[in-house]
Amino acid sequence: MKKRIILVLSLLSIFTLSSCKNEYSINEESLKIDSSATKANQTFYEVFVGGFSDSNGDGIGDLRGLINRLDYLNDGDPNSGRSLGVTGLWLMPIFKSPSYHKYDVIDYYSVDSSYGTNDDLKELATECHKRGITLIVDLPINHTSSSSQWFINFRTALRNGDFSNQYAEYYSYCDEGSGLAGRTTAPLTGTAYKYECNFSTSMPELNFDSDLVREETLNIAKYWMNLGIDGFRFDAAKYIYFESSEKSVSFWNWYMSELKKVNPDVYCVAEVWDNPQVIQQYYSAFTCFDFAFSQADGYIAKAAKGGNVNSYINQLINYYNNCSKVTENPILAPFIANHDTDRAAGYLPVSTGDAYSAAGLLLMTPGTPFIYYGEEIGMKGSRGGANTDANRRLAMLWGDDDTVKDPVGATYSIDNQKNGTVASQISDKNSLYNHYKKLIMMRNANKEITNGKYTAVTLGNNNSVGGFIATLNNHSCLVIHNTSSEAIEIDLSNYADYKVINSFSGLGEVSLKNNMLTIGHKTVTILRKD
Ligand SMILES: [Ca+2]
Ligand SMILES: [Ca+2]
Missing domain, CATH: 2.60.40.1180 (Golgi alpha-mannosidase II)
Incomplete structure (x- = not known):
């Protein structure tokens, strides 16, 4: 278990400069801090590993590339001024998978070879902890890949009528002539059954009524926690029981109580893509992404574009208060965009300053705001006419000799990227990157904002x-x-x-x-x- 060191913020030294003055311009010197993050005040950064940084020249981002870039995120010295300063890192799925996005897992116990090895992940965790970064990984357990050995065993068992086989109960299925209320199913080839597959026929849904599946999915999390992972991002959390929020919430409360036995400080955040009333129910188990804040029509974008900021503040406070009814001192997880949405700079332009306001609104919130990689430099990317999520997961624009390439299927033209690169923005005092960096410093230096x-x-x-x-x-x-x-x-x-x-x-x-x-x-x- 990781021991968390919490240093006391030296408010006195920070604010001495500003005493007895009522008109001046502040510089970053006055925001230097000597505190490491606590769980509730982290600023998270979401990374698509395959699009971030490539260490071996094959064009696919990998864990070694990410390790090489950690100082960009946080070099461990809050006063160095050389890093963005984020203190949390969420990796999109890294386990063995046939797809570039890896939300359909074949083997939950192995890092995909295109990303590296389990030892690389262990090293990444060690390097993160040296820098005060909490490392969480995406855990898509609602469904597996149809190429998973579990699913192959399941299909074989049902074909053979071998219902004593443990894998016969691993997946959710029904008779060919019946259905699973409201859920999507597909024929299980060679049998008289249909299996549940709400996202894709290549993503069969596990059966969480099975104690074996519950134990199996718990063991996966424990395995990675023992390797140094601090927590998880749970994909499709509300789909565990597609038909019942109540049953899904109950499952996650049980799951989290088991993880807390391994590490009481485990930090988990879940995707419950729904309205606030549904999302807030899940706060009894963990933090959830607050979708109402996100995207072009969300709370943040509306206020950032010159909308009513007072309404936004009230939305924020109401949201927090509603979560407080479910759990004491909730940790919110607001965000503007992620890998499933169009990138923010498309509707919050850097040129108009809307991107600056949005960043300010995002980072002056309680809890753990999430920044999607590249958002801090105004990277663009939208589904567009090709209607592909690959365009939302483009290669990070380092502006140096990184060999990372866009994922397979991406059609977004580099000509659309007008806001510069990491290299060009670091040296520009007024860049969006430096604004994000300053906001994170402001956030870290004023604990009332993060925890108050x-x-x-x-x-x-x-x-x-x-x-x-x-x-x-x-x-x-x-x-x-x-x-x-x-x-x-x-x-x-x-x-x-x-x-x-x-x-x-x-x-x-x-x-x-x-x-x-x-x-x-x-x-x-x-x-x-x-
Ligand atoms: Ca690579
Ligand atoms: Ca399910």
Whole structure:
């Protein structure tokens, strides 16, 4: 079990610079921190390993490539200024699979050879832990690949009428003449049965009524935890029992209680792609991705495009409060985009600054926000006319000699990528990359934001300006967003205690004089009392 070292944040040294001043521009020096992350305040980064970094020249990203790039994510020194600063890493599936995306697993105990070896994964975990990064891997257990030996054994058993074979109960099936209510089925060749396959005929669904399947899927998780993995992202969590949220939630509560026996600090986040009311039920087991915040019509995009920020803050607080009814101190998992959605820069342009506002809204949230690889440099990619998810999982734009290539089937033209590369953005002080980096520093330096309770504030009549006070252990800070395209002056007389600009990031500047705050366009700021 990993021992977590939690260093106390030295607020005093951080904010000394800013005392007794009420108008100045802050630099990154004042945000230097000496704390490592706790579970609730991590900033996660989702990686499609096959598209990230290639170490052996075959064009496919691999674990060795990822290890080589870890310092880009976090070099372990929060004060070095050389890393993005994320403290959590989610790997899309890495287990043996016939597909490039690997959501259809053949062997849950082996890293796919195109990505490397189990020893490579162990090394990655070690290197992550050296840097204070929590490493979680995608665990798609609702279904397997139809090429899995389990499924082959299942089919053989049913063909032979051998119902005493353990694999005969591994998958969900029914008689040819009947059906599984509401679920998709396909004929099991050579038998009088049909098997459940809600996603694809090549993805048969495991039968979670079977104690053998429950034990098997638990053993997989335990195996990887013993190898150094800190937790999991559970794919298709609501499909465990397609017909019943209640049964799925109950399954996950049991599953998580077993994982916590192995590591009480195990961090798991699940995909329950549904409305907030359904998602929030699953918070009894683990953290869930908060889909309402995501995509072009989600809470974040609407507010970032100059929409009503006060409404957004209320949505955020309500969401948290609703999760609090299910679990104490919920850890939210907001995100803008992931591997199943079009990339954010397509609808939140870097050029208009909407991408800057969206990043500010995403990272000023409680819990564990998730950044999709390349989002921090405004990478683009959408299904487009080819209607393929491969276009959402393109090769990371390093701008150096990395040999990683787009996945098979991708049709998205490199000509559409207008926002630069990692190489070009690191050296550009005003780049989206440097904005993300600064926001993560701001987040880490103000624990009220990551772990505290939020209260909305009223800041005049302009709907593009909004914010909240975050409180933790009798300390508080005031966060204010301006998602509009112009600088706005706000009377802060009602919040006069917050007289120190702790930090800001975005396209504009921030100043405070005689309780009047001027906040630049597409900018977020944090104010403190001292
Ligand atoms: Ca490779
Ligand atoms: Ca299922």
